[in-house]
Amino acid sequence: MIELVELTKKFKQIHAVKNVSMFIEKGEIVGLLGPNGAGKSTAISMLSSLMEPTGGDVRYLNKSMLKNPAPLRKVTGMVPQEIALYTELTAEENLRFFGRLYRLRGTELNKKIDEVLEQIGLTDRRKEVVNKFSGGMKRRLNIGVAMLHDPELLIMDEPTVGIDPQSRNYILETVKRLNSEKQMTVLYTSHYMEEVEYLCDRIYILDKGNLIASGTQEQIKSILSTEKTILVQANRLTDEFVNAIKTNPTVNRIIVGEMEITIIVPKEVNIFSWLIKLAEESGLELSSVNIKTPTLEDVFLHLTGRALRD
Amino acid sequence: MIGILLAKFKLFLRSPGTFVIFTAMSIGFAFLLSGAGGMTSFQVPAYATEEKIRDSYIGEQLEEVNALSLQWMSEAEMVEQIANGKAEVGVVLGEDSFKVIVGVDSPNVTMIEQSIRDIYKKKHQLEQLVGQLQDTEMDIQQVMRSPIFSIQTGSFRSSDAVVYDSSYQALFGFTLFFVIYTIAYNVLPILIEKKEGVWDRVILSPVRKWEMYVANLIYSFITGYLQILIIFFVFRYLVGVDFNGNFFITLGLLIPYVFAIVSLSVVITAIVKNVQQFNAVIPIVAVSMAMIGGAYWPLEIVESKVILTLSKVNPLTYGMEVLNGFAIYGYSVEELLFPISILVMMGVLLMGLGIHLMERRHV
């Protein structure tokens, strides 16, 4: 349905998006995963025609949308990263305002407002001023406003940032429901890999403006098929212990946390017994040593040498 | 577009605090500094040393002064009225000089003295011109500059202080000054809405971007103009200022100024990076414009070349010029066409520049 072709954006100092190519098919939930500053917002601003790309193309139904984005705008609903609402107006007044922008009037508008309020679970709070809302409720209304004109494609830019787990679940469920019940296509942007893992059929991973991986979850995780991830937890960590692991030639990557270490080694290597001996020598008590099933986080770690979240 | 405007006014009604404060401040300052009620016509006992003065040039001209209403009486009656406190001040008019008798010292005294002094000065200039026709040797500049008549002051504070019509001055000055804040703070939401993404939502909707600009700017214009209307209506109908008998034309003459300030606010909003910067810049701009443009004191008393030059690029200067010209000096609208066109031109240029800057920065 939609295609990004070698999309590029250069700001004065930063090359924010570099030759990114993606596609979204009708009815999919596609994830765009990447740490803060990866270029996710920039990429979807270009996709939604709010920003002109430095190079590349945005295509909808095989037509370039750069010159005339009207057909694309008509079918997309954009949920911006910031709360883009009139916070002194009530939930209903906001929906009414933005609904009118889409030329909805009268009973049609009222019906649509009721429907959206129901979908985002704010029917009881419709008469309340947005200022008084919790972070989660604001986020939900932020999404609701983007659905007033029945978009085929919903583009969501980090819709769960800074809210409580309950609201977060509510939003994730809403996205799933919209997708399954209304066949809404969703591009879901996040730096939370669990969300993307839970929601998305296909995933693109963006880092420093580059697409570093793409495909279904299985495809992406198979990048790690030649390696395995070992999680070591201990009561404390000493430099001696950490350095010994770091200098072990069979270890590919290591990431050190407060009381745990993640180690990536080739599949065939067995360093189990070596680790336990090392801990003994260093006087550490290991609480657990696990071989993990790989997550997207591990893929990111493998590809960039950094954790997705810092 | 109508929808956007309606939403804006809904927001306005929900938090009218700033608007009310600035309107009240304008009224308060104008009222205090104009010497409260100084703009209504002031009853002044007058005595002419010679009967014919009443019907001569001096008498006729004094009748024309709106702020004064002379009550002719004998010298003894006048002195008695002042002594009893029935009148603050009285005037004794001679052929070539006048005397102001002060009972209660007040800003009105200065105003009365100035009005009469002006008329005597004019009379002498006329006489001097007539004389000059007969004596062509004389340098007319010399005539205009040299003191050509004497003033006897009774209990005056300082006879050579520069005086002006403090009543209108304060009203016009503070109105034009405070409305800058109201307008600027109603343009500011453009910046905030762009930052927060409300504008992006509008851009993605079928509403065109120019509609968004027009709706926002009409809204800022209306709030600014509404504030001025409220202030002027208060002074017209509660205080009784008569605005040279042409209240509604005065109101109309304010439109170009409000327009220019809306445009200026757009430029400022386009240049600043965030709300904090905006909050810092606006008072600096407003206060310096007021000082340079003659809102606090009349430009006539300013001597600095720099300030006078700067005042030429200041919309407030022209706003004051139009209002003073019309309400105090009684110029016709045609005679004020120059400052009016400058305001309109400034408005158009600044608007173009401001929107250009805003658009360029956004992409």
Ligand SMILES: Nc1ncnc2c1ncn2[C@@H]1O[C@H](COP(=O)(O)OP(=O)(O)O)[C@@H](O)[C@H]1O
């Ligand atoms: N308008 C802009 N001007 C200059 N640099 C920008 C602009 N917008 C984003 N950037 C930079 O581009 C990079 C990518 O930003 P962004 O797309 O917001 O990342 P993400 O959404 O993944 O966190 C960042 O380094 C950011 O500072």
Ligand SMILES: [Mg+2]
């Ligand atoms: Mg972002």
